[in-house]
Amino acid sequence: MVARPSRRTFLRGAAAGLATLPAVTSAVAGGTLLGGCGGDEVEPVEDFSTTPGRIPPGVSGDAELLGGALAAEYRQVAAYLSGLPLLEAQALADAECFLAHERAHVARLRELIGGLGGPAVGPRPSYDFGLPGTSADVLRTLERVEQETIAVYLQIVPRLTDPLLRATAASIAVVEAEHQAVVRQRLGRQPLPTAFVTGGR
Amino acid sequence: MSDATIVADALALEQVVIASYGVALRDGPLEPRLRRLLRRLRQQERDHAAVLASELDTLGGRAPAAPAGDAALGRARAALGLTHPLDEVVTRGDVARFAVELENAQMAGYLAAVRELSDPRLVTLATQIMAAEGQHATVLRGLLSEIPEVVVPSPFETGDAAIP
Numbered sequence: 323m324v325a326r327p328s329r330r331t332f333l334r335g336a337a338a339g340l341a342t343l344p345a346v347t348s349a350v351a352g353g354t355l356l357g358g359c360g361g362d363e364v365e366p367v368e369d370f371s372t373t374p375g376r377i378p379p380g381v382s383g384d385a386e387l388l389g390g391a392l393a394a395e396y397r398q399v400a401a402y403l404s405g406l407p408l409l410e411a412q413a414l415a416d417a418e419c420f421l422a423h424e425r426a427h428v429a430r431l432r433e434l435i436g437g438l439g440g441p442a443v444g445p446r447p448s449y450d451f452g453l454p455g456t457s458a459d460v461l462r463t464l465e466r467v468e469q470e471t472i473a474v475y476l477q478i479v480p481r482l483t484d485p486l487l488r489a490t491a492a493s494i495a496v497v498e499a500e501h502q503a504v505v506r507q508r509l510g511r512q513p514l515p516t517a518f519v520t521g522g523r
Numbered sequence: 524m525s526d527a528t529i530v531a532d533a534l535a536l537e538q539v540v541i542a543s544y545g546v547a548l549r550d551g552p553l554e555p556r557l558r559r560l561l562r563r564l565r566q567q568e569r570d571h572a573a574v575l576a577s578e579l580d581t582l583g584g585r586a587p588a589a590p591a592g593d594a595a596l597g598r599a600r601a602a603l604g605l606t607h608p609l610d611e612v613v614t615r616g617d618v619a620r621f622a623v624e625l626e627n628a629q630m631a632g633y634l635a636a637v638r639e640l641s642d643p644r645l646v647t648l649a650t651q652i653m654a655a656e657g658q659h660a661t662v663l664r665g666l667l668s669e670i671p672e673v674v675v676p677s678p679f680e681t682g683d684a685a686i687p
Binding site: 412415416418419420422423424426427430472475476479480481485486488489490492493494495496497498499500501502503504507513514516517518519520 | 570574630651655659678681
């Protein structure tokens, strides 16, 4: 379970231009919801995934590939943390559970990258998730971010050389797809639109 | 194990799942919503089977025969460790438990395939299908409970989560 601010707290902070939340710093600047990952002791490092959902072809090596997955996971953590104040009831319970999953993915990926002797990428200082004003806006953002993360894993899994790392990455990709199905249901959309989950690629 | 053998095994399991859904749709007095869901699941499994058969053909492998008749299906299910009775798929809970068992078996199979396949293109395909099976299981678990820890029980999907 994640400690969260009340909607009122969030909105008051937003009106002041900055809302300091437990374990996260979120700000509404110029009407744009920005989410940071906060709570990590890692120095922020610029990750290479400048385009969400895309791993550049030149990225290679298991540690570097897992770093791409880690960057996507940090983005998801920020998306869920930023969206919590606008969610209620079942959608909020879902988001809190899924946030815990994303944090578990971050922890596992950092552990794996460390085991490979690679440097763990830190979260960015902030992430731009557009202009959510309603819970539906947040759910649409979360659906998009889940989709982009699935796309990242589908690029990474076949390029990993270690079979056990492939399996771990695939098991995470499937959970992102499961999250996406639930979020789609909350939006009133078909949760099983296609027989092949491609991350939109 | 060769890629052709791995793909053939995945296709054989898809065929058992398709046939199992077929029996449930044929025999179960299902409410319309559950019937629509099982039809969608079966169609997506058929889509998987078609692509796997095509890949197997490309690899020079031979497609396994689908179970012909209820007796053959029963033997195939027993060999795969599928235990939910085919004649007890009536209620929402029955449908969920029956189908989650099938989807779990497939996810475990595809996860093994992701580890063992040598062709990266087939690894991608196995991951895409496994993700679809995970979505199936999620919707089915959602028939049993809205508690998110039941609907998506683990941050790592391996197909071995306890059936609620």
